Amino acid sequence: MMSTAAAKDMVKVARSICDKTGNRLTETRQHVLEVLYELNTPVSAYELTEHYNLLIDSPIKTMSVYRILDFLESIRLVHRLRSINKYIVCNHSIGACHHTTPFFLVCRSCHCIKDLEIATEFITAFSQQVDEAGFVSAGSQMELSSLCNICQQNLESNSPGDIHD
């Protein structure tokens, strides 16, 4: 596994988080994180398994990938995009997480995403409504199921299934 400097920094952050929270950043977990980081796009657990097995010499099965992704999500190192069943590295693994409710724009056609930065006033106003509705705002995550401009244009020009890069 070739690691960029950025990836090494990310692993450092991950290690310190694990240390603080009394968790183990095992080799396998670190590898999963690195692979996910290098992919730099949302992938399913199965896709991640494939890439892992191409990049890392000790092979892994999807069951383990699920478990490790669950773990990494639980300590907030990765996000699970529930609307498309895919995973990405959390910004805060690379020192950029705002630690408020994340807001993902998700293209339901090509599955590209954008992590939107929302004004704090916005979030707090929301939180109140959420709490009033009998739900928990803390630790929640928003996803807007939408279309990116490219897919929108493709649909208009009647070429469905036309996946851009």
Added chain:
Amino acid sequence: MMSTAAAKDMVKVARSICDKTGNRLTETRQHVLEVLYELNTPVSAYELTEHYNLLIDSPIKTMSVYRILDFLESIRLVHRLRSINKYIVCNHSIGACHHTTPFFLVCRSCHCIKDLEIATEFITAFSQQVDEAGFVSAGSQMELSSLCNICQQNLESNSPGDIHD
């Protein structure tokens, strides 16, 4: 299939929408809509199939249910909750849809939901950010993956898997 008065009204609305949009509200489609309406809770395509086959004498297969749900979603009579892979009847089938971006609070534990009414100013402010980010706001749908109060309490009291009704 016993139909309540409310269900009949809903079917009437559905029929008029289909008429306007040049679509057919076939018997099967109507049945799917009625069953989903009576259930009054988010269900998967497979769950819907089961209930359908209990309530309607002519049996259906899940493949058809998927197709019909897709259709009903396309003309905005049902919502697909992508974060939990379940479907519900859209409010506007019962004359209450605001026709802006719907916002669903979704409990990731028990899968109960709440359709939040959001202030219009809110939505428009959002839409702008979404458009600026290169996504399409029209026709989008928001889901907040969260926990309802009951599940939150259950988790705190260390009884995971404890599904309330």
Added chain:
DNA sequence: CAGTGTTATGTTATATTGTATCATTACTAG
């Protein structure tokens, strides 16, 4: 009303995503 194109549904098979379960290995504390 027959013929033809289109839409909807039936049917079967299969792909994709996610969990349950139990065995084994690795680490941790006494």
Added chain:
DNA sequence: CTAGTAATGATACAATATAACATAACACTG
């Protein structure tokens, strides 16, 4: 060292979703 816990391996299976092709219902035209 060893007993207990945490992590992973391995196998099976459940749940969700789509592909592909056949048949049926409808709708338009001549």
